[in-house]
Amino acid sequence: MSLTAKPIHVTYAYQQIAEEIEAQILRGELKPGDQLPGEAELGALFGVTRSTVREGLRQLESDGLVHRPSPRRLEVAVPQAxxxxxxxxxxxxxxxxxxxxxxxxxxxxxxxxxxxxxxxxxxxxxxxxxxxxxxxxxxxxxxxxxxxxxxxxxxxxxxxxxxxxxxxxxxxxxxxxxxxxxxxxxxxxxxxxxxxxxxxxxxxxxxxxxxxxxxxxxxxxxxxxxxxxxxxxxxxxxxxxxxxxx
Amino acid sequence: MSLTAKPIHVTYAYQQIAEEIEAQILRGELKPGDQLPGEAELGALFGVTRSTVREGLRQLESDGLVHRPSPRRLEVAVPQAxxxxxxxxxxxxxxxxxxxxxxxxxxxxxxxxxxxxxxxxxxxxxxxxxxxxxxxxxxxxxxxxxxxxxxxxxxxxxxxxxxxxxxxxxxxxxxxxxxxxxxxxxxxxxxxxxxxxxxxxxxxxxxxxxxxxxxxxxxxxxxxxxxxxxxxxxxxxxxxxxxxxx
DNA sequence: TTATGTCATATTGTCAGACCATAACGGATC
DNA sequence: GATCCGTTATGGTCTGACAATATGACATAA
CATH class of the missing domain: 1.20.120.530 (GntR ligand-binding domain-like)
Structure with a gap:
């Protein structure tokens, strides 16, 4: 009767990337100010395409966890008030x-x-x-x-x-x-x-x-x-x- | 001397898309629950590739302004507490x-x-x-x-x-x-x-x-x-x- | 009639590869 | 050391493609 439905949630590649980086930031392995590798390199690290990496990054960016002081520089940020x-x-x-x-x-x-x-x-x-x-x-x-x-x-x-x-x-x-x-x-x-x-x-x-x-x-x-x-x-x-x- | 520097900020295509959709939501032209067109169609509307649209959408998603009840359905949401x-x-x-x-x-x-x-x-x-x-x-x-x-x-x-x-x-x-x-x-x-x-x-x-x-x-x-x-x-x-x- | 099963289609997530503008870096010059 | 300059590599964008699958329409069963 009362079957406890626990909806399975697929996690897409770009989400996993965002989550992984987020986790490293929260865990303190990446500190505010640290610079992240380029998109291509990240892609290689995670074994995905650059497009996929970018989608993940967009999410982190709008979460305020990373930010780009200049287009070429991607660094860990502390969320701004x-x-x-x-x-x-x-x-x-x-x-x-x-x-x-x-x-x-x-x-x-x-x-x-x-x-x-x-x-x-x-x-x-x-x-x-x-x-x-x-x-x-x-x-x-x-x-x-x-x-x-x-x-x-x-x-x-x-x-x-x-x-x-x-x-x-x-x-x-x-x-x-x-x-x-x-x-x-x-x-x-x-x-x-x-x-x-x-x-x-x-x-x-x-x-x-x-x-x-x-x-x-x-x-x-x-x-x-x-x-x-x-x-x-x-x-x-x-x-x-x-x-x-x- | 005191020249008021007005830092120009380039707005990338994906940002403009996110901003435009966001504006329409805040303006009430798009109401919570409304369904948005598919990525391809959005791309056509804005005159931009699907990849670009996607990056914009990722941002809106993580802002909580849109959400996907199912992968195929993209709708306007009211940000969750x-x-x-x-x-x-x-x-x-x-x-x-x-x-x-x-x-x-x-x-x-x-x-x-x-x-x-x-x-x-x-x-x-x-x-x-x-x-x-x-x-x-x-x-x-x-x-x-x-x-x-x-x-x-x-x-x-x-x-x-x-x-x-x-x-x-x-x-x-x-x-x-x-x-x-x-x-x-x-x-x-x-x-x-x-x-x-x-x-x-x-x-x-x-x-x-x-x-x-x-x-x-x-x-x-x-x-x-x-x-x-x-x-x-x-x-x-x-x-x-x-x-x-x- | 309503519910279930089947199928075609469209859409998404992901990939591969490419182009151009330009930021970053190092070297040359002052 | 500071300024100028050219090279290089990186980011933003595009084109095109493929597999998986959610969706909706249709057909069938209860």
Whole structure:
């Protein structure tokens, strides 16, 4: 009756090649920066044609495990954060996640990021953040630029928390969420000013190394965003049409 | 002097194909489930050889934008969560993230997940969780199984929060962190029992729809994990050798 | 009618070999 | 040592081909 079907899965040559190389990378036998042999040689090593090798390589490339600094040079890479961000962002867009989902998570990530930043940021980093904030202040009216700078402000804060896991996790989410600003601004004219104010207070708290206060302001900032979203009626709207991802 | 260098980037034929198809998917012109033409036909459409098409397709495949339910059928897919989990997990492993980084994030994600679950889980879902917990209780001594069940317990709770963004973000992190259990257990014999206790309390809180209590227990549970990690001296250890990722 | 079996066809995975542009390397020159 | 230059080999692309097999149409059996 209950026959446990375990679907057999054929593994094609090009997959095996990709897997084999991947395994060697994960096992540490190939370290980031190492250069791989040419396609012809790889073909000889695995006993397959160059075309087959190439298909495998294409896969590894788009996995971010290898990359080509120049067409002739194929080396092992450590996956770049922005690649993952793109993938995750695309996935969330295609899944049609709602602003509520994004916001709920952001509501914990940004305060955490800000708290960590207060504990760990160097004064140089804080200065740089301040400069960025200056640009943001000067961008009133230019929606696209405002959004970009806001995104960068929050990313920067997260970086200053020196937690790469948090950076990786929050980036795609923040990116999608903060883009909603464009839809909120028309409904909430005062929103821009409150944003500036919140950022200022965050910077001040960072300067004072006051983690609690920094966290609190971050939380209020994100809560504020939500109020804006509510006014604009975005709560259960889909975050954005996937095409908007560059 | 400050000439703004705009690095031209050649785009190869296979990339253009991948990009073009990707764009059509993101633009919604191709919807998940839609079937794509055969390789030969695609080649004709783009004015390019089949080999070239194939390389482009390999990339889209590993991006999760298209997939083959059967070798002959190529259709548009919505990226699967587990694919992203794998990529992110690999990336974090290769970045050599520490337990501290993982824990700091988990410290906010799991309580949130649990709180949301308390608000949104159906009783059926809670029953299923209870069953899973039962298995966990019965797995004492079998380290690998205990870890797997613990991971699944937390994933399940997250699912019950019905927030896909949170699910996506926390999964790879939790996966890496909870594996540390194997390194902790030998140092903290009572740890296993406390884990069981915490899970029980979480389930009870979920049943009562008591979001605060659920969240509190989740937080304590993760804090507890950290104490274990400290005893085992893992705080700034690298989470795990990448090879351990299946 | 529905289910099973048969068969032709089209498509995929893989291979072999070839072409051209150019990146990389080594040597020559300054 | 730095710059120029020519050779070479490698990557991107193409053509053409072959075997295995999934698919769909058709025929037959229950």
């Amino acid at each position: 922005d690649q993952l961000t793109t993938r995750a962002g695309r996935a969330m867009a295609l899944m049609k996640v709602t602003f509520r989902e994004l916001w709920e998570v952001t509501m914990v990530t940004e305060p955490l990021a800000t708290r960590l930043a207060a504990q760990r940021a160097s004064s140089d980093e804080i200065d740089a953040l301040q400069a960025l904030h200056g640009d943001l202040v000067g961008s009133e009216g230019e929606m696209a630029r405002t959004i970009e700078l806001d995104e960068r402000f929050h990313s920067r804060v997260a970086e200053m928390g020196h937690n790469r896991v948090l950076g990786l996790a929050r980036e795609p989410i923040a990116l999608l969420l903060f883009r909603g600003f464009a839809q909120i601004a028309p409904f909430a004219p005062k929103f821009y000013k409150r944003q500036i104010e919140a950022h200022s207070n965050i910077i001040a708290a960072l300067r004072d190394r006051d983690a609690d206060r920094a966290e609190k302001w971050a939380r209020m900032h994100i809560e504020d965003f939500w109020r804006g979203a509510q006014i604009a009626g975005l709560e259960d709207e889909i975050a954005l049409n996937a095409r908007a991802l560059s | 587990d694919q992203l989990t794998t990529r992110a997990g690999r990336a974090m492993a290769l970045m050599k993230v520490t337990f501290r980084e993982l824990w700091e994030v988990t410290m906010v994600t799991e309580p949130l997940a649990t709180r949301l679950a308390a608000q949104r889980a159906s009783s059926d879902e809670i029953d299923a969780l209870q069953a899973l917990h039962g298995d966990l209780v019965g797995s004492e001594g079998e380290m690998a199984r205990t870890i797997e069940l613990d991971e699944r317990f937390h994933s399940r709770v997250a699912e019950m929060g019905h927030n896909r963004v949170l699910g996506l973000a926390r999964e790879p992190i939790a996966l890496l962190l909870f594996r540390g259990f194997a390194q902790i257990a030998p140092f903290a014999p009572k740890f296993y029992k406390r884990q069981i206790e915490a899970h029980s309390n979480i389930i009870a809180a979920l049943r009562d729809r008591d979001a605060d209590r659920a969240e509190k227990w989740a937080r304590m549970h993760i804090e507890d994990f950290w104490r274990g990690a400290q005893i085992a001296g893992l705080e700034d250890e690298i989470a795990l050798n990448a090879r351990a990722l299946s």
